Amino acid sequence: xxxxxxxxxxxxxxxxxxxxxxxxxxxxxxxxxxxxxxxxxxxxxxxxxxxxxxxxxxxxxxxxxxxxxxxxxxxxxxxxxxxxxxxxxxxxxxxxxxxxxxxxxxxxxxxxxxxxxxxxxxxxxxxxxxxxxxxxxxxxxxxxxxxxxxxxxxxxxxxxxxxxxxxxxxxxxxxxxxxxxxxxxxxxxxxxxxxxxxxxxxxxxxxxxxxxxxxxxxxxxxxxxxxxxxxxxxxxxxxxxxxxxxxxxxxxxxxxxxxxxxxxxxxxxxxxxxxxxxxxxxxxxxxxxxxxxxxxxxxxxxxxxxxxxxxxxxxxxxxxxxxxxxxxxxxxxxxxxxxxxxxxxxxxxxxxxxxxxxxxxxxxxxxxxxxxxxxxxxxxxxxxxxxxxxxxxxxxx
Amino acid sequence: xxxxxxxxxxxxxxxxxxxxxxxxxxxxxxxxxxxxxxxxxxxxxxxxxxxxxxxxxxxxxxxxxxxxxxxxxxxxxxxxxxxxxxxxxxxxxxxxxxxxxxxxxxxxxxxxxxxxxxxxxxxxxxxxxxxxxxxxx
Numbered sequence: 001x002x003x004x005x006x007x008x009x010x011x012x013x014x015x016x017x018x019x020x021x022x023x024x025x026x027x028x029x030x031x032x033x034x035x036x037x038x039x040x041x042x043x044x045x046x047x048x049x050x051x052x053x054x055x056x057x058x059x060x061x062x063x064x065x066x067x068x069x070x071x072x073x074x075x076x077x078x079x080x081x082x083x084x085x086x087x088x089x090x091x092x093x094x095x096x097x098x099x100x101x102x103x104x105x106x107x108x109x110x111x112x113x114x115x116x117x118x119x120x121x122x123x124x125x126x127x128x129x130x131x132x133x134x135x136x137x138x139x140x141x142x143x144x145x146x147x148x149x150x151x152x153x154x155x156x157x158x159x160x161x162x163x164x165x166x167x168x169x170x171x172x173x174x175x176x177x178x179x180x181x182x183x184x185x186x187x188x189x190x191x192x193x194x195x196x197x198x199x200x201x202x203x204x205x206x207x208x209x210x211x212x213x214x215x216x217x218x219x220x221x222x223x224x225x226x227x228x229x230x231x232x233x234x235x236x237x238x239x240x241x242x243x244x245x246x247x248x249x250x251x252x253x254x255x256x257x258x259x260x261x262x263x264x265x266x267x268x269x270x271x272x273x274x275x276x277x278x279x280x281x282x283x284x285x286x287x288x289x290x291x292x293x294x295x296x297x298x299x300x301x302x303x304x305x306x307x308x309x310x311x312x313x314x315x316x317x318x319x320x321x322x323x324x325x326x327x328x329x330x331x332x333x334x335x336x337x338x339x340x341x342x343x344x345x346x347x348x349x350x351x352x353x354x355x356x357x358x359x360x361x362x363x364x365x366x367x368x369x370x371x372x373x374x375x376x377x378x379x380x381x382x383x384x385x386x387x388x389x390x391x392x393x394x395x396x397x
Numbered sequence: 398x399x400x401x402x403x404x405x406x407x408x409x410x411x412x413x414x415x416x417x418x419x420x421x422x423x424x425x426x427x428x429x430x431x432x433x434x435x436x437x438x439x440x441x442x443x444x445x446x447x448x449x450x451x452x453x454x455x456x457x458x459x460x461x462x463x464x465x466x467x468x469x470x471x472x473x474x475x476x477x478x479x480x481x482x483x484x485x486x487x488x489x490x491x492x493x494x495x496x497x498x499x500x501x502x503x504x505x506x507x508x509x510x511x512x513x514x515x516x517x518x519x520x521x522x523x524x525x526x527x528x529x530x531x532x533x534x
Contacts, residue, residue: 131475136400136411141441143400143411148528149501150471150479151487152408159469160489167467167512213470261489261499262441266467 002249002282006096007238009231010041011356015192016226016344020114026057027070029112033229041231042242050077050107052091054348057116077104084383085295088352089390093251095232109230113347146259157260157385159212162300164266169315173214176299177205180219180341182326187338189369194344219299226346243363250393252277260385275309275391282393286310290374291361293354295382296339328369336369351381362396403524406478416442418456423527428461428518440496461518463492470507486510490531504532
């Protein structure tokens with residue numbers, strides 16, 4: 001029996017941008033996103049008694065209390081989540097679980113991914129990409145081995161997942177390219193997508209520059225800025241809100257490694273266990289899912305996720321992707337907003353975009369790309385090197 | 398204190414008290430790994446066995462041989478100083494003793510690297526230490 005103990009009542013999402021036009025501090029972004037999401041839900045700010053946040057730039061320590069203070073919230077539950085790309089998915093189930101056990105009643109999930117104003121007064125925020133992703137901290141095992149070997153950023157790690165897949169099961173690079181092309185197709189129906197107005201073909205992907213074999217430039221997300229938020233509340237309050245309540249019907253989380261070097265098995269990914277737990281909790285079948293919203297930092301992420309989450313068998317991803325259309329108007333709608341491959345990867349808000357789109361589809365407001373029937377959604381977050389995995393089943397009331 | 402780079406900007410291994418025996422052995426051209434009396438070899442160097450959390454492990458000289466578990470040919474040079482070396486291959490090496498370690502492959506044709514390819518450790522002394530690469534065996 002699916003859990004119906006907490007529901008998403010409202011959301012906010014900023015259009016991702018490569019260069020952010022109005023830098024702001026994390027707390028300022030949290031306040032604006034909170035106001036937008038609460039207005040969307042039709043829930044009063046005074047009802048909020050819970051907070052889930054990622055990092056707060058201007059409060060590296062004590063982030064939750066900094067957010068509670070700045071937003072004027074008397075929180076009965078306040079938490080920082082640190083799960084990379086799975087952060088937002090991890091926030092949503094934590095919020096739902098906190099509500100279910102009675103720790104709190106209404107939680108704001110806040111994902112500001114914007115650059116702070118610079119002390120010199122510069123107004124345009126540019127991306128400063130931390131290539132070592134923190135692995136260069138003193139004492140870090142990665143600093144001893146991976147970084148000197150040149151295994152940095154994320155692309156080479158995911159490329160090694162793809163290479164292992166090719167050796168184990170066989171995989172045509174065109175199949176991975178199709179995932180990117182279908183994502184870009186969906187982005188043409190999302191005016192907020194970073195690649196809106198820029199469709200690509202499988203051939204374009206195949207001809208794009210090789211970055212780390214077998215991954216090519218157009219199979220890799222574009223990092224950008226953005227922000228998003230969710231309002232999660234009790235079923236009773238959600239029923240009074242402006243939109244169809246979206247229940248967190250099932251969830252699962254599983255982690256085994258940080259560096260790809262020490263993943264127990266590159267092809268038996270932690271998302272398998274996370275998804276099994278989510279489906280079991282929700283008590284629904286894969287066939288009942290109307291829209292699939294997997295994290296898609298790279299094309300290979302989608303292929304391995306589809307298999308491990310049980311939408312097809314191990315080693316069947318090639319055939320599955322070849323035989324199905326992943327377009328929003330196809331027979332297997334996947335990442336109908338364009339995914340991050342099509343819409344852009346705005347930090348933790350990029351991961352959140354898979355959830356906000358699932359909520360939009362379930363609430364019937366995915367304008368221009370709305371599915372005719374949408375009652376059940378699968379979404380997941382992938383953090384680090386296919387390491388931090390959170391699966392969610394969302395269900396319309 | 399984070400990653401140090403050599404004069405060419407290449408990242409050097411961060412060595413601490415726990416990992417030092419591995420790098421000291423590498424200077425002597427030995428691949429040293431910890432072995433737990435119950436659970437066998439483990440890698441990377443840790444204060445306790447990752448399986449049983451016992452601390453009665455001992456350093457041993459391992460074979461320094463293994464096979465490619467997976468790999469990629471980096472054509473972008475994600476570390477700016479390594480960009481001069483592109484294309485270069487990075488591999489997750491499945492050591493004959495069981496554990497895996499990641500290394501850059503040297504003395505090899507990057508276009509011919511494949512999963513299962515036999516490898517042996519190759520040592521390069523750098524400023525203030527030694528880096529362990531692997532090469533075709």
